[in-house]
Amino acid sequence: MAAATTVNYYTNYSGSRPCRMKRGRLSIKPDSEVLPICDGAVKRRRSAAVGFLCSQSQQHDSVEDWGNLPHHVVLHIFQYLSLVDRARASSVCRPWNDVFHIPDLWRRFEFELNQPATSYLKSTHPDLIQQIIKRHAQHLQYVSFKVDSCTESAEAACDILSQLVNCTIKTLGLISTARPSFMNVSQSHFVSALTVVFVNSKSLSSIKIDDTPVDDPSLKVLVANNSDTLKLLKMSSCPHVSPAGILCVADQCHGLRELALNYHLLSDELLLALSSEKHVHLEHLRIDVVSENPGQTQFHTIKKSSWDAVVHHSPKVNIVMYFFLYEEEFDPFFCEQTPVTHLYFGRAVSKEMLGRIGLNCPRLVELVVCANGLEPLDEELIRIAERCKNLTAIGLGECEVTCSGFIEFVKMCGSRLTQLSIMEEVLVPDNSYSLEQIHNEVSKYLGRMWFPDMMPTW
């Protein structure tokens, strides 16, 4: 019995017992005892849908035939229920059980693969995984895998992937919730699993494969099978991909609108390919610039003409750059005009670099600086206020700005600063303003109440 088996593996980890109800036709009278569903633990988890139906039947004070509720109504209700609740409801009667298996309810699935030793999270029950592969694989369209830091979990994800043969998956996400574990899976295992999906689902539009051992040949397979549909590719920190590999994607997938990658994959050729006439407008380009030890990586420079081509082709593109570099590694960046819109500096950034940003980043929308040296950044900020007319958000961590300099900055930007997150320690009191006065002044220029961010002194 399908229903009975379904209920079993949904409910045994929800902690409450399944509600057993008579199969088949079921009549609900307003004051009847037919709804054992309303007791104890089950009551807490009782779906609003059932509650809604209860009150309806009470209002009408008539006998409703639950089994004959139109399928689409049950389906509609089911769409609001968690899988556990759907499973439980599906054991009520045959027609509800039928609805349980309707493809619409299986378009999206998130496989969670965790080990008790490495995660606080639960896993998708193996029986459920089996059932999905057997009965619902062809219905899946939006699939994600969440794995913990354990290699076994990532391997299990790959095993499932390689069984998704008869699918038409549109979006695929491989997500590491803790330390990335896909990197520990043997590359051949990973790549063969991934290419199964690439080959079989010929209409992939979004793929999120950050921190995985994906490589150039597998990207070629992706391109060969999904070039017409691919819109989004997120692949930060994929060390086995080369600039040529990603260039091949950009060359062939003309619908690609969003791309996330590491700086070492970014090339002039790539930007030109994304700006070719055949290519749609790019919406979002996310670039991570990471180096672990100073001087270990040599960073190349992107030509101004390539950046210009991107903005010319896609005037509205958002270019987001996250930097995790040492101060002395910033030389290749922002020496010429760069169309970056969002900047995050996760480690120290030099004063000089911030000065260049004011000069060369006219499209800047958001600037976040975690740390800087101990010299005040007044001039740099004021220049940014002057030149970056689109700037609406700024965040400063371990930096220093004098209160007067900061007020000047805020005054110049005015109310366009919708996000202003400044750690209290950043502001150095001077002759003109004390910390107490500053929030009034800033609030005045912003046209709303503003306070610096505070951290507990504990």
Added chain:
Amino acid sequence: MAPNSIHWFRKGLRLHDNPALREAARGACTVRCVYFLDPWFAGSSNLGVNRWRFLLQCLEDLDANLQKLNSRLFVIRGQPANVFPRLFKEWKISRLTFEYDSEPFGKERDAAIKKLATEAGVEVIVKISHTLYDLDRIIELNGGQPPLTYKRFQTLISRMDPPDPPVEPLSEAFMGGCVTPVAEDHAEKYGVPSLEELGFDTEGLPSAVWPGGETEALTRIERHLERKAWVANFERPRMNANSLLASPTGLSPYLRFGCLSCRLFYFKLTDLYRKVKKNSWPPLSLYGQLLWREFFYTAATTNPRFDRMEGNPICVRIPWDRNPEALAKWAEAKTGFPWIDAIMTQLRQEGWIHHLARHAVACFLTRGDLWINWEEGMKVFEELLLDADWSVNAGSWMWLSCSSFFQQFFHCYCPVGFGRRTDPNGDFIRRYLPVLRGFPAKYIYDPWNAPDSVQAAAKCIVGIHYPRPMVNHAEASRLNIERMKQIYQQLSRYRGLGLLASVPSNHHGNGNGGLMAYSPGEQPAAAAVSAAQAPGAAGGSVTGGKGSGSILLNFDSEDQPGLSGGQQHGYHGTADPGQATASQRLYQACSSHEFAVPQHPGRLSHGGPSGKRERELERETMGDGDTHTSSRKVQRHSSEVSGK
């Protein structure tokens, strides 16, 4: 007949500003001050030797000060609930006094004792003196919910009367005819035990950097104020290399054990400020340290699960890594990052670290580098940190791991750069990690980058004498900031590219402190709506708008199917099903990892379970035609199934 009283010491280990103690002595025939200590518990508890030593020193000092009033401290071996009935009888007690304990477990314990006492005909008097304010009043003023941001908290207390001034210390004059009967065998029966008696090995234990006791506390507060008067600057002192070291003017452990009254501190600060600043009224920031403590006490007092992620309605659920080896490296100062290891060594040796040092190691353990649950760090601090208090410790850890209180998460302390900026010379490192003494300042924060010759000259080869760094900080922080952003975007329903806008709080400028959309009665309309709405129809505008952060408070509204569209989420072993539902929902809401792009409103966007706003989008785009198609599909499908 004049009563025989017991004053029960727990925190508040002092004679000054102790209103409950005064109540015990007031007009009484006899008074006995008791402290309960369970020797069996002592050995098995997870408090470190420094904390026990501090406590015993406090008790010795208390006993000494009571002796000056011809009284004594009675240290009772056992549990209050078991021993009190015997004491009531034996000492013919008719009055019991103690200081109010605001923490949930304290309240529970005290309610039981109160019941037990009342049944024995003993009058119970409870006085507030561990906090500046009556915390319940703050909560009441906030409409029945504890404030969830510090700013809101400040706003509330600025509307309240200033705290009560401290009461006079217990004195001989006040004691009057009230005596303490002391038996010959007092020392054996009720004396303060030694560390050895509690089962601690004290051989080679260095002397305490922070000596416990009220007498020490009162010396320190004078020094503290003298120094403040000397610099005549009431701004928060800027951090430098010296501030990292234990200071003879530090007060936090004394406030924790109540050797120092927070009200005494408060009023002495006020007096000094008015003297130096010519009678102008001090700003709230003057009391920063005291108010933060008060803030966390307020947030915790009605929340028994304040110290955990699971089932804690104000805590964002984050899929932390479970990694005992990494946790042990952190706790035992073996991370390979000298800045982190030096701080953890100082903590273990001395029981105190500077608050920015706390931020550094907490960030490293949780959202910065190791992605380990803040509860684990909290437990280590509870063992080692003298001033770790249930509420303040848990609250700070939630804060520092960005698990609550709506603060920005963009700022991640670099385990190399932060220390280097604070103490460029590296003296702090050399003091606590002698093995690195030979390294020049240039490499002392990242010795693994030192050339072999430098390592050889320093007589310390990284990987042999000192561990290699346990984590690649750049990669880890890249990953972690991305995860935090996604978690927060789920909470705030924000879909843009900005990092700062992801935090579910906003400077609304509505005059109530900026961030406080969360207080009942002051919620903006959208928040109120989303709490009470029908399925799927969430508040907040669709484009670029962030819904309010009210999701954090909606944990008790159960019938909100809009959010439960996900799958079988959940953690192991949830205790309270009601709260589990809520936190599951919270987790569901924050577990989806989306490529943070303003997606065109596809019916089912990829990624995890959808939030309310996504669902709304779904509904909007599922026009009539769409519904029909799907119902046709349904019918077709069902006929297929029944045909089988």
